[in-house]
Structure formats: C-alpha cells, structure tokens
Amino acid sequence: MLAAFVSAPAPKDPLSVLEVGERPEPEAPEGWTTIQVKAVSLNHHDLFSLQGIGLPAERMPMILGTDAAGIDEDGNEVVVHGVISTPHWMGDETLDPKRSLLSEVHQGSMAEKVAVPRRNLLPKPAELSFAEAACLPTAWLTAYRMLFVKSGLRPGQTVLVQGASGGVATALIVLGRAAGYRMWVTGRSEEKRTAALALGAEQAFETGARLPERVDGVMETVGEATWSHSIKSLKPGGVLVTSGATTGFNPGAELNRVFFTQLSVIGSTMGTKPELEALIQMCRVTGIRPQIDVELPLTEAREGFQRMLEGRTNGKIVFTL
Incomplete structure (x- = not known):
C-alpha cells in the first residue's frame, strides 16, 4: 500500500529521509481493526519523527501520521483518536505512562490503511468532510x-x-x-x-x-x-x-x-477520547470548522512537509487518499 514513512533518522535534514512508497498492509491484532484512510493531517510530530525525536532508529521503518479520518471495516465513516493507551488502562489515557501516539510504537496513519484499537474510533458526522475531520484528533x-x-x-x-x-x-x-x-x-x-x-x-x-x-x-x-x-x-x-x-x-x-x-x-498533551467527542460535537453545534491551508494527495507529501518546515502555513496541511 502507499504510505509516507521514515527508515532512518536525519536530525539536521529531516526531508532527506521522508519516503513515499509501498509498505505492507497492516494486520489488526485482537481488539483492533483496520481503517481505509481518506484524509490525514500533518503535524510537527511528523517532522520530529523524521529527526528521530521520540522515534529511535530501532523502531524504523515507521509510517508517519498521528490522526486520520476514513472508513471502517463495516463501511462507517470514522475519526481516529491517535492516543494509544495500554489495554487495561482506565481513565485519562494521556496520563498512562506507557501510552503512545500512532507512529511512535504502532505504524501511523499516513497510508492507505491503518490499524487502530476499536475503542479509538468515533463516528464522523456527515457535516464534516474527511479533510476537516482529520484535523481534529491532534x-x-x-x-x-x-x-x-x-x-x-x-x-x-x-x-x-x-x-x-x-x-x-x-x-x-x-x-x-x-x-x-x-x-x-x-x-x-x-x-x-x-x-x-x-x-x-x-x-x-x-x-x-x-x-x-x-x-x-x-x-x-x-x-x-x-x-x-x-x-x-x-x-x-x-x-x-x-x-x-x-x-x-x-x-x-x-x-x-x-x-x-x-x-x-x-x-497539556493531546486529549482524551471523550474530549475529542465533545470537540466534534462543538463543531457540529456551532458550525466552526478547521482552517485548512492546503490539501494535497499523499503522493505530494514532500511539498506539505516542506511548507511546514519553512513555516509557510496558515492552518492545517492535509493529505488525501
């Protein structure tokens, strides 16, 4: 499947190690499922990953991306909550000492498919486009x-x-x-x-x-x-x-x-699934929407990363599939 990923860190020249090409499709363990990704937004976390910050070389190659919106195995439109807590953690998942984001321990969402825990899915309202929904989770x-x-x-x-x-x-x-x-x-x-x-x-x-x-x-x-x-x-x-x-x-x-x-x-770090649910509801009730600077196909990911690296942004950069 098509994906944006990193195979080796480059602290001083992150774009030199950004790869866009074929990676194996994900396998979902028990309690997980696969999502057909329709849109994923770019975050500074992804640039840090290219530099090896928070992502050691032994975990590479790693597909980038911490959030996504897409379609689940039952055909439902969903938003992916990117904070992955340990299986038996209760309460605020951002306080779990062993929690991670997609693309830190588990392969990320900048791909045609991503595997996530079923508990990390929320329905995408029809009022929000996939691109808008993909801006919300991070x-x-x-x-x-x-x-x-x-x-x-x-x-x-x-x-x-x-x-x-x-x-x-x-x-x-x-x-x-x-x-x-x-x-x-x-x-x-x-x-x-x-x-x-x-x-x-x-x-x-x-x-x-x-x-x-x-x-x-x-x-x-x-x-x-x-x-x-x-x-x-x-x-x-x-x-x-x-x-x-x-x-x-x-x-x-x-x-x-x-x-x-x-x-x-x-x-403050990220947020919880209930907070993401409340945020989605706030967008529905008020009509506010994420400011999207540019939408690019994933094949043109390098252009999006370049814009972020140079500070040429006015809102979110979104990759579509």
Whole structure:
C-alpha cells in the first residue's frame, strides 16, 4: 500500500529521509481493526519523527501520521483518536505512562490503511468532510484541551496565542472566538497576522511586541523563542498553558516573575477520547470548522512537509487518499 514513512533518522535534514512508497498492509491484532484512510493531517510530530525525536532508529521503518479520518471495516465513516493507551488502562489515557501516539510504537496513519484499537474510533458526522475531520484528533484536540480543560479561563477573559498560523494556534483562535474569549495573537509577518484576524482574533501583534495590557492566559506551543514574552505578558495570577516547543525546549525560566506574580504554568498533551467527542460535537453545534491551508494527495507529501518546515502555513496541511 502507499504510505509516507521514515527508515532512518536525519536530525539536521529531516526531508532527506521522508519516503513515499509501498509498505505492507497492516494486520489488526485482537481488539483492533483496520481503517481505509481518506484524509490525514500533518503535524510537527511528523517532522520530529523524521529527526528521530521520540522515534529511535530501532523502531524504523515507521509510517508517519498521528490522526486520520476514513472508513471502517463495516463501511462507517470514522475519526481516529491517535492516543494509544495500554489495554487495561482506565481513565485519562494521556496520563498512562506507557501510552503512545500512532507512529511512535504502532505504524501511523499516513497510508492507505491503518490499524487502530476499536475503542479509538468515533463516528464522523456527515457535516464534516474527511479533510476537516482529520484535523481534529491532534492539533484541534490539543487546542481544545489547552483552552477548555487545562486553563481554567472563562469566556470574556483575554487569551494570547503565540504564533498565529500553525495548526494548534489557528484552532485556538477559532475555538476561543466561538466560546466567547478575547483572542489575541502574535505573528511573524503581516500576512500571518492578517489571516489570524480573519479567523476571529480580536488583535494581532508582532512577535515579542509590548501588549496594550497584560492578559489572563497565554497558549504556548512555540517554546524557546516566545517563552520570556509569554511570561511577561501575563497578569498577576495568570496562567500559561504549554503543549509544545517547536523552536526549542530550553526557555528562559523567568522564575522570579512566576513566583512574584503567582503565575501558573500548566503542561497539556493531546486529549482524551471523550474530549475529542465533545470537540466534534462543538463543531457540529456551532458550525466552526478547521482552517485548512492546503490539501494535497499523499503522493505530494514532500511539498506539505516542506511548507511546514519553512513555516509557510496558515492552518492545517492535509493529505488525501
């Protein structure tokens, strides 16, 4: 079957090891099933995998991809929840010490077929296209959990999103606006800031700019490049929720500000199946949809990866099959 995969890591030149070609079809163990993939979205996790971050060489070759929408063995349209917990784990699967994402231990979803646990499937509403549904299980679920589960913020409060154009960032803007938050963003270019305003952001600022006032919360996925600005932008008692660090994992600690102004710094990773179900329902009820930057056939995966690597994004990059 056709798949996008990696056979050896390349920390400094990830695109050099991206392969698009034939791989064996998956075999589903007991309790699992196979899905005919119709669409899969690209995430920074996939670039990290090419670099060998979180994916050691001994697990390669590995098909990439953490999320998908497609058709199950009974002909039902489904959305795949990409967090794989251990078989007998109960409760929040993101807290399972042995949990993984598709493409870390088990082959990923950037292929014509993917094997997943049956418990990881949710019905795809007819209102959502396969491409839109494929954006939800990683980037949009991450944003949903950050804003509605972890932050403790209330509608009407002001939230700063660092980096205006990525998948999680655009999801935060759309979700926050729909729920009644004042969404502010930073962006490196006027084009990215204008696009964020079109999505519903109330104000957009240059990266690192002094804000007109401090904010109640910051949603942080950029890491090293924006961390200091994030901490300095918070009101006393404010909250920073972090779910990634695409520019590096060594931020200036700013610990004096954290304890003097009694800030909360909260980590967030992906989300649970019930949270994904709630997110899908929110899309149905409100009519909001993922911002898709570009749809490409899987055969043109390299173009999508190149766009992400260079930061040429305005929403999600989706591969279709």
